Amino acid sequence: MSDPFFTPISGFDLPRFAGVPTFMRLPHVDFDHARLEDVQIGLIGAPWDGGTTNRPGPRHGPRQLRDMSTMIRAQNGATDVRPFEAANCADLGDVAPNPADVMDSLARMKAFYDRVKAAGIRPLTGGGDHLCTLPILRSLAADAPVGMVHFDSHTDLFHSYFNGTMYTHGTPFRRAVEEGLLDPTRVCMIGIRGTAYDSEDRDFAHSVGIRVIGIEEFHARGVDDVMHEARDIVGKGDTYVSYDIDFVDPAFAPGTGTPEIGGPNSYQALQVVRALKGVNIIGADLVEVSPPFDASGGTAYLGASIMFELLCMMVSQV
Numbered sequence: 001m002s003d004p005f006f007t008p009i010s011g012f013d014l015p016r017f018a019g020v021p022t023f024m025r026l027p028h029v030d031f032d033h034a035r036l037e038d039v040q041i042g043l044i045g046a047p048w049d050g051g052t053t054n055r056p057g058p059r060h061g062p063r064q065l066r067d068m069s070t071m072i073r074a075q076n077g078a079t080d081v082r083p084f085e086a087a088n089c090a091d092l093g094d095v096a097p098n099p100a101d102v103m104d105s106l107a108r109m110k111a112f113y114d115r116v117k118a119a120g121i122r123p124l125t126g127g128g129d130h131l132c133t134l135p136i137l138r139s140l141a142a143d144a145p146v147g148m149v150h151f152d153s154h155t156d157l158f159h160s161y162f163n164g165t166m167y168t169h170g171t172p173f174r175r176a177v178e179e180g181l182l183d184p185t186r187v188c189m190i191g192i193r194g195t196a197y198d199s200e201d202r203d204f205a206h207s208v209g210i211r212v213i214g215i216e217e218f219h220a221r222g223v224d225d226v227m228h229e230a231r232d233i234v235g236k237g238d239t240y241v242s243y244d245i246d247f248v249d250p251a252f253a254p255g256t257g258t259p260e261i262g263g264p265n266s267y268q269a270l271q272v273v274r275a276l277k278g279v280n281i282i283g284a285d286l287v288e289v290s291p292p293f294d295a296s297g298g299t300a301y302l303g304a305s306i307m308f309e310l311l312c313m314m315v316s317q318v
Contacts, residue, residue, distance in 0.1 A: 002085040016070045022091040024072045029090040040087045042121040048097035051131025051169040055257035057290030064291040065126040069304035086315035113139035127287030134172040137181040147186030147234035152244040153260035157201040184208040188230040194260035227275030241284040255294025273309035
């Protein structure tokens with residue numbers, strides 16, 4: 001029996017364009033709330049894009065994701081999962097970044113997720129640029145390295161940008177491997193494509209055992225085969241899922257800062273998440289939605305739908 005407190009507001013009771021938008025119309029529970037100890041999965045906004053190196057805007061992503069997520073209903077139309085009955089879910093609000101200081105923002109984010117972890121809550125985050133994932137991993141993987149399934153058109157494995165800048169949205173997973181947060185032999189990156197500066201990122205991946213599945217291989221093999229391999233790579237251990245919206249072709253998700261053509265369509269974007277069934281997901285994120293490049297909200301609605309699919313996978317571990 002689900003707890004009525006954690007039941008989202010139905011569109012039959014309040015029109016979806018009305019009320020204060022929270023992720024999927026869930027209750028807002030902050031760290032001082034009396035029901036915090038009952039939350040099992042927390043949806044969190046990370047409104048920060050201090051790691052962006054080209055087109056900015058993901059700092060506005062969580063707000064648009066929340067707004068578009070009011071369209072999410074109670075039941076998954078493909079899998080029949082009803083996640084809000086399977087687990088106590090709540091919107092935990094936003095991390096409060098420092099838009100003028102990258103290092104302070106990284107520290108603030110880690111401190112926030114330390115509190116989430118201490119409360120026994122598994123986080124599902126809407127970003128924000130991809131550097132946001134690093135402080136989340138610093139918290140969740142503080143005790144032991146984790147595996148990761150990474151959907152993206154970029155590896156984000158570069159050593160540095162601009163003559164030694166170590167913290168950008170193109171470097172988080174290089175740092176995560178170096179810091180012992182990720183077990184590289186349990187990392188699978190899917191959808192990688194586009195022009196490149198050089199092969200430094202892929203050379204690093206090969207040197208440490210990260211499996212990179214480029215978009216040509218993805219299309220040639222298909223979702224089922226690729227995701228079977230991804231599940232084998234991460235195995236049954238603790239696994240983080242990081243999903244950059246630019247994994248999806250910009251014809252379907254134009255609202256992002258670094259689009260790459262030739263990607264999956266919006267249906268495949270959902271399929272790959274549904275194929276994570278059985279993976280031990282300790283946390284997940286959907287990042288790089290940039291509303292200035294898609295004011296219509298279509299990209300954010302796809303992002304919110306992907307977050308719902310991730311939630312449906314996460315409740316199976318409750």
